Amino acid sequence: MSKVGIRDVAKLAGVSTGTVSRVLNDHPSVTKDVRARVEGIIKDLGYLPDPSARSMRSKVSRLIGIVIPDLTNPFFSELVQSAEQAAANHGYNIIVMTSLDHAAKEADRIRQLTSRKVDGIILVPSNDFHTIKLPKGLPIVVVDRLMPGYSGIASDHRNGVRLGVEHLLKLGHRRIGFISGPGDSVPANDRLRGYLDAMEQADGTKMAGPPLIAEAAFDYESGRSAGNYLLARARNERPTAIFASSDQQAIGCMRAAHDLGIPIPAALSIVGFDGIPLASMTTPRLTTVKQPIQDVAAAAVAVLLNKRTAPALDNPILFPCEVLEGETTAPPQPD
Amino acid sequence: MSKVGIRDVAKLAGVSTGTVSRVLNDHPSVTKDVRARVEGIIKDLGYLPDPSARSMRSKVSRLIGIVIPDLTNPFFSELVQSAEQAAANHGYNIIVMTSLDHAAKEADRIRQLTSRKVDGIILVPSNDFHTIKLPKGLPIVVVDRLMPGYSGIASDHRNGVRLGVEHLLKLGHRRIGFISGPGDSVPANDRLRGYLDAMEQADGTKMAGPPLIAEAAFDYESGRSAGNYLLARARNERPTAIFASSDQQAIGCMRAAHDLGIPIPAALSIVGFDGIPLASMTTPRLTTVKQPIQDVAAAAVAVLLNKRTAPALDNPILFPCEVLEGETTAPPQPD
DNA sequence: TTGTAGGCGTTATCAT
């Protein structure tokens, strides 16, 4: 029951270690019966190839690194979970690392992964990412927060937001507020453009009045104060609906409305973005635009495993979002 | 700029590869200046030791596996994140795996980790865990859902719940309902005992009337129906406060109360358990018992790295919980 | 304290 190696298998199967190795690696040139015999012995002996030895020789670690800003964020944790499942299906494992949105830590983590000789990295860049550079020669796929110069995969934020805003427009809303993400965030700007797309196509949007866009971080508290800002006005100037760039913002905004005594959805419709589980746990349930996180994760893994061709540098793979109707949206009340 | 190895360093530093290796591994018997010189060269050359070669020879992978039921659960994602930070501080990295609470998948993942030769495993067993066996010889620390026969680390659920219930008792509540976790879950039973501890110590708890305990899964929907069950009674038989075994249950219960027109905290106090970020995002903010997840994670890592002695098999390390007062608790109304 | 050399378990090259 001590360490059983490839030679033990070879000896018992009456073949050479080379053949066993070929069986292990699905090399085509192995007879069916030899393969069967060897596989039998492998199972009998409970032989497990040593990944270190393997990787030392073959330069393949079957390890994928994933670096995200914050695992506590449900969006990212779902991303990691999906990636883990996808990778495991191909015999790959995932090393997770969190940068805590700290560029220095992020750089350090990427360095660690490089020296670990992972076969590829899935990266969600921290917000002040521009300060670091990525090692060339190691496949990296940037996810969600796309960056020029790297292969990127994400959901189609812009179009997703457009869908959500159009949902509000169809209900009859015209004064639709928008809580934007941080101005230096790529996806935040994509989402903002989606809002503008929808509003420009609609009628009656060029009215006067106070601005309908508030910039905020993606978190709950920021959403709340942005909501306060947008809602603290005379009723006929106040938006009848608000689209928030994240579910957490939307929930913060719900809280703000609640504190101001504005009933949802009677006097205010709210739509969030992300589709995290939390969205269905609010009272009332949040209407939101769901990102296809699983698709994104699976595609990222597929690219790194060469099961799918990498996207061109400035032509990311985008997956469509979908409106998930909850209970926070209704036709507007007359002024 | 091609692959720089230990010999390149050795040559440039004018020493042997053995010495370089010793420098790399902080071996004590290396002169200060030799060490300095070698380290200089290492930095100059940007030399990074090959972890595969290293681990093949030394049998140490500097890798820790962590297997949890579900990364989407905020409790577990915080656990993983904390573990990652703790491990990184010691030059270790984390391989995450999710069992999706599926025993077969869990067994498979543990097998993968074993063959990866990780230096240790942090395991949160899936609920039907008893069906699989753990490999001996590999350090494993069981976290949160303790199991007899393995070193365990967790927060002190029983005492934590007691604190939470005592908080309600101090406010004057006597009819305190309890939403329990699944009956086959170890922590669920610990929590239940904490509730019983507190209630037995209090006065006036042995009244007649319908049962005050409802068993449910830990999730939102289960909490909601358990809440409905406990609250669908005449006002003077209905609990004036409910302690839920998880924050998600508590939030589901809030929803149930809301649907029944029972104001919180005026007519019903609610306390949750876990202290996930979500708890502070509800309206009103949930009062909850916070688990010291970071402490648990750090301790688990420390045990695996031999920075701390492992707990005895049936004497787990427990960390104390803490009541986080929100806005869902108030003195009871008179009947 | 430092150098030398063997071998860790596998894969890849070259024959056969």
Next chain:
DNA sequence: ATGATAACGCCTACAA
């Protein structure tokens, strides 16, 4: 299609 054998890059006795 299979076998023999030399690396892969490093650690660790052992020797000096």
